[in-house]
Amino acid sequence: MTPDTNILSFASTDLILEIPPTTDLDRQAFSHPGSGYQAYLNQLCLSAVLPWLQEDFTSQAQVWPTTTVLPSFWELVSGTAITLDTTRFILVPNETFDLSELRVCQEWVDIPSWAGDYYLGVQVDSDEGYVRVWGYCTHEQLKIQGNYDASDRTYAVDAIDMIADVSVLMVARQICPQEPTRSNIMALPTLSQTQAQNLITRLGKPEIITPRLASPWELWGGLIEHGGWRQSLYERRLGLPEQRSVLQWLQSGISQVAQAIGWERLNLELSAAASRSVEQRQTRVTLSRQLAIAGQLYELLITPQGEPDAQYWRFELRNTAVGAAIPGGFKLRLLTEDLQPFPNNEDIATTAVEQLYIEVALEAKEGVVWEVEPLPENYDREILRF
Template sequence: MSIFQQQTQFLSKIYPEHIWIDVDLSNLGESPDCMKLNRVCISAIVKYLTESLDLDVESIFPSAELERAFVSTIVNGFVLLVSGVKVAFIPSLDLDLAGFEVQQEWVDLSRWMADYYVPVRIDLESNCLHLWGFISHQSLQQRSHLDRHVRSYEIEGVDLIGDLDSLWTTCHLVANEIVPPERGKIPSEIQISPLEAITLIDRLHQDRSGFSPRHILPFEKWGAIIDSPEYLTMYAHPKPGIIQISNWFQQVTDLANDLVDRGWVKMSEVFDKSQLKPSYLGGYMAAPAVKGISLGSDLEIHRAVRNLYSSQNTAKKVDLPADIDSPLLLLIYLMQHTTDEYLRWQAAEYLWTISPENDLNWHRRIKDLGLVIQGHKLGLMVAAIPLIDGTYAILNRVYPIGTEPYLPPNVRLNLFAEDGDCICEVESRSTVMDNYIQLYFTASSSDRFNIQVSMNEDTIVEAFAI
């Protein structure tokens, strides 16, 4: 018999009112995560309470609608309905009986809070679970200390009631309304709008800090997500929020605000934050230019636009309209009528550079993807041009954001059909420094597609519909 087994036998004699459950813990490994601990504890404790004590037990977490498996990877513990009363069980590998911790979710969220809390010692060496007392919700709130840094209530062992038989009796009395439940302040449900929930969930999914999601958002915001069955399901089963591109052409304030809330902003709001501006955005040079073609004066602009018309392939040529003299209108006409995609987006570059406040810029949006890899930040730009046949020309481009003018190697940009088939892809090169990588195509009004940006193990997916 090992020293650990001897210690367990010794404790069971000192605390006969505690519960000791034999269970095979050999498959847990040396450092089991909380999901494994919760799973083995639920199975063993439910079996013990129903078979050995003949109690009516139902497993909830903390209600039937919520995502047990997903939450178990984040929050430690689980709730059982014992004779209809909510009892939270908190597993721990700590063998000390000086006290235990209850994460804040189990106390301060309306759907999560329990009536009673039971610490569970997991003794890997002795292959047993040790239930060594309980405390009511009211007593926990009154006697424990909330560590706001780790978001856990710290309970002293002396504040627990060691006689667990009295807990099952109390559950029976509470369920039959013979005595009232010992609840402290009942938290109110935290309300946030669906739009705010989508934004917060997107932030959680894109976070690369390495911290637990419990600590990324303020507790009130985090609680509002996981205390709502609807929002928790959205978080547990992420689906890309679909961006409706055709809506971009409706000058409606609510649509603009929705795009901003989801991270899509005008190009100027990203690049104007830095004094350094890449040359392909009209920076680093005394006058605006596109790919070395100066657009700093009216004469240069007129010459560049006419040269653009002249450079067309004969088979795809769009004639220069005799009744249009404005270079801006000439560019828009060429963009809408040409079948040469490269020429179309070259004309768009001219327009964006010549008239950055033109209405067409409303149809060009960029999103900071939150990818920080070896000091690099990446942004995804999407631009759309309505064509005369009712289709849309779409440009997707990945830029470096910040002071770096070039992309790191091996940044991949993929276009996927709605069914998951990869249509095309491009990757930044290691032999040549790329200012950006891009894909362009045309889409009809019924089309849906996904854009994926990835580098090494980091991947971001954005979903679009025309």
């Protein structure tokens, strides 16, 4: 990156990045002043470091899984993941001037779907308006050389074992792109729906200031690895009502949380087969969310079917381009809330098809999780309740 007014030099190996003056965060979106301040530091760190990664590494660098769900991470744990192609960086912010070690929350190391390749130590000086990227290490180093502290569930690597000059990182990725960066991680146990709901009820109380330390690691890790349960816990801690009730969406509109991730309500006018009279026209309400997959836009539709006393639901995936098909190999899948399959829960395109769809009858307040393969951009599991 060419030095300019956004970069200040402290020493030859220091990377000093200015915090954009427009950086802002709604601290009311958190259950406690402590988690609000934790989120504030993470936001400052992200707003300064992401543009540098996009300019010096690739313009495709982006937040994982998506910026709209970051509050549900920062309410519970400090740190932010950024993906650069197939490589994941974890930003680890702190305010201390003691840079003798990098201390990383266990979630970013031992949850398989969260773990990164490189962990960047970022000192945040909010008063002076800059961040200092002071060194990095790999996941493998954290697991092999790091000291695990069970009292706060962190891994710590001494600064002397880290690489202080972050410019080395770009060279290393160019020269040795296949160099292993991650250590093996054991899969976390799958929680039952009852276990998850009990945890959400207990840890959803905002008086529990540090929920990440209030349950055994295996239960905690298994809970928040599931995007739907993590979101439910976050919303419970804020005292929000159910945000993903499909019946409520149809009756009174999409919740703000759901709108933020792309859900819309469509009113489709239907008419009798051979008539256009006003009396015979009907309006059908459908829920829609656009998905970006492999450079193309698709649409996930949810539509009620049948009679009110015998209702079932149609989940449908279509290409948004007129006349375009869904390629062979695509899959649309529904799972129970605890990610278990059930009969006829999947539709697979063996060749190019116009649509994939699943029709399913659901009990009152039953939750389902939708999945699409290949994975859509910014995908984060969500539980839709019926």
